[in-house]
Amino acid sequence: MQAFRAALLSFDDDGSARYESDGLLVIGPDASGRKVIRAAGAYAALCANYPGLKVTHWPGRILAPGFIDLHVHFPQTDVIGSPAEGLLPWLENYTFPHEARFSDHAYAAGVAQVFLDELQRHGVTTALTFCTSHPNSVDALMEASEQRGLRMIAGKVLQDRHSPDGVRDETEQSLADSEALIRRWHGRGRLGYAITPRFAPSCSEAQLRGAGELAACYPDVWIQSHVAENKDEIRWARELFPDSRSYLAVYQDFGLLRDRAIYAHCIHFDDEDRALMRDTGAAAAVSPTSNLFLGSGFFDYEAARRVGFKHALASDVGGGTSFSPFHTMLAAYYVAREGQTKPGISLSPQNLWWQHTAGAAQALGLDDVVGNLRAGCDADFIVMNPKATPLLARKTTHARDLDELLFSLIVLGDDRVIEQVYADGAPLTLTA
Numbered sequence: 001m002q003a004f005r006a007a008l009l010s011f012d013d014d015g016s017a018r019y020e021s022d023g024l025l026v027i028g029p030d031a032s033g034r035k036v037i038r039a040a041g042a043y044a045a046l047c048a049n050y051p052g053l054k055v056t057h058w059p060g061r062i063l064a065p066g067f068i069d070l071h072v073h074f075p076q077t078d079v080i081g082s083p084a085e086g087l088l089p090w091l092e093n094y095t096f097p098h099e100a101r102f103s104d105h106a107y108a109a110g111v112a113q114v115f116l117d118e119l120q121r122h123g124v125t126t127a128l129t130f131c132t133s134h135p136n137s138v139d140a141l142m143e144a145s146e147q148r149g150l151r152m153i154a155g156k157v158l159q160d161r162h163s164p165d166g167v168r169d170e171t172e173q174s175l176a177d178s179e180a181l182i183r184r185w186h187g188r189g190r191l192g193y194a195i196t197p198r199f200a201p202s203c204s205e206a207q208l209r210g211a212g213e214l215a216a217c218y219p220d221v222w223i224q225s226h227v228a229e230n231k232d233e234i235r236w237a238r239e240l241f242p243d244s245r246s247y248l249a250v251y252q253d254f255g256l257l258r259d260r261a262i263y264a265h266c267i268h269f270d271d272e273d274r275a276l277m278r279d280t281g282a283a284a285a286v287s288p289t290s291n292l293f294l295g296s297g298f299f300d301y302e303a304a305r306r307v308g309f310k311h312a313l314a315s316d317v318g319g320g321t322s323f324s325p326f327h328t329m330l331a332a333y334y335v336a337r338e339g340q341t342k343p344g345i346s347l348s349p350q351n352l353w354w355q356h357t358a359g360a361a362q363a364l365g366l367d368d369v370v371g372n373l374r375a376g377c378d379a380d381f382i383v384m385n386p387k388a389t390p391l392l393a394r395k396t397t398h399a400r401d402l403d404e405l406l407f408s409l410i411v412l413g414d415d416r417v418i419e420q421v422y423a424d425g426a427p428l429t430l431t432a
């Protein structure tokens with residue numbers, strides 16, 4: 001067992017944050033040998049329970065759950081910052097040509113290391129990520145994640161039409177490859193598989209049907225896709241699937257909406273779509289930096305809350321502009337203020353942080369596994385220095401309450417705040 005003394009940030013069941021200014025975090029194996037958080041709470045209350053246990057003291061530091069990125073594309077690490085008129089030209093001109101390179105395992109393995117370094121640098125210890133249509137891109141990412149002890153959920157992209165040579169796959173083979181990858185990786189250590197139709201316009205009916213059948217065979221596998229991101233994309237999806245009530249309903253019609261189904265964007269919804277998300281248990285991966293960069297629109301936080309479907313935060317790199325959860329939280333704050341219909345709402349810093357930790361865990365169906373500092377959770381946590389920059393030092397010194405402290409970090413923070421990252425109970429080191 002190991003113990004760490006510092007301030008602790010965690011979350012209650014109602015999503016409010018709890019701050020222990022002098023806390024103790026104890027980690028060690030559980031009965032099955034899994035490395036977990038054994039205790040988290042006030043130092044004064046807990047220290048007597050662990051006589052003789054050596055305590056590492058980090059004065060002035062805050063321990064918080066590792067962040068969760070609910071939607072990211074590892075092969076788009078080098079696509080960040082590629083400007084385009086909108087989603088569809090961005091895919092055609094930058095993303096598809098770049099993703100074609102991932103047929104080469106060595107290339108994919110090299111980018112996987114860079115990607116994992118970036119996650120780590122920014123304190124992200126769990127991610128739900130797209131690979132490319134090439135099965136070996138999944139192997140490359142899973143092998144690298146396993147070596148580092150990171151919790152990674154990933155899948156081979158399905159795209160058997162409206163996709164150029166080099167990334168387009170073949171219907172039957174793509175489904176056979178997906179099933180083989182599920183058997184190889186899902187549930188191995190901390191790894192999980194996600195069935196990954198790119199988006200309805202790039203998948204034939206047969207491919208979507210096959211994806212839904214796979215999802216029915218493997219109910220604890222995740223599903224990930226994109227929906228209702230961009231007006232041109234929506235028009236195209238409606239033309240291709242005229243019998244479905246809406247773009248979102250296409251996925252429902254093929255058995256792809258359920259718990260553990262995560263849909264990126266969910267911007268241009270009506271209330272029937274929102275109710276469908278709620279009633280099926282699917283969750284939205286809100287990707288504000290991507291939506292601002294590609295000019296896609298503003299996620300409607302007010303409507304999401306009113307109808308009550310699960311939603312949490314994601315970088316969506318490379319449409320997204322940053323791996324930093326701080327930048328994503330700040331962008332979500334702007335987006336909610338703007339709203340789809342005025343007036344927008346002001347998200348609290350506690351809620352923003354929850355959406356990138358415990359709330360994202362809930363969206364993944366991994367509550368009490370990741371995303372919190374709570375007994376029984378995986379031993380994934382970050383060590384933050386709230387005085388990492390001169391301006392942060394001034395601001396956080398004068399913070400009068402937890403909201404002011406968290407807002408200072410969200411607005412001014414970046415990777416300099418993240419001093420150390422622990423995954424599966426061990427400190428991580430960068431490869432480069």
Ligand code: GUN
Pocket residue numbers: 073087091095198199226229290316319
């Ligand atoms: N829709 C289909 N593919 C993609 C992608 O790679 N990024 C985003 N943002 N939207 C998509």
Ligand code: ZN
Pocket residue numbers: 071072073226264316319
């Ligand atoms: Zn995406």
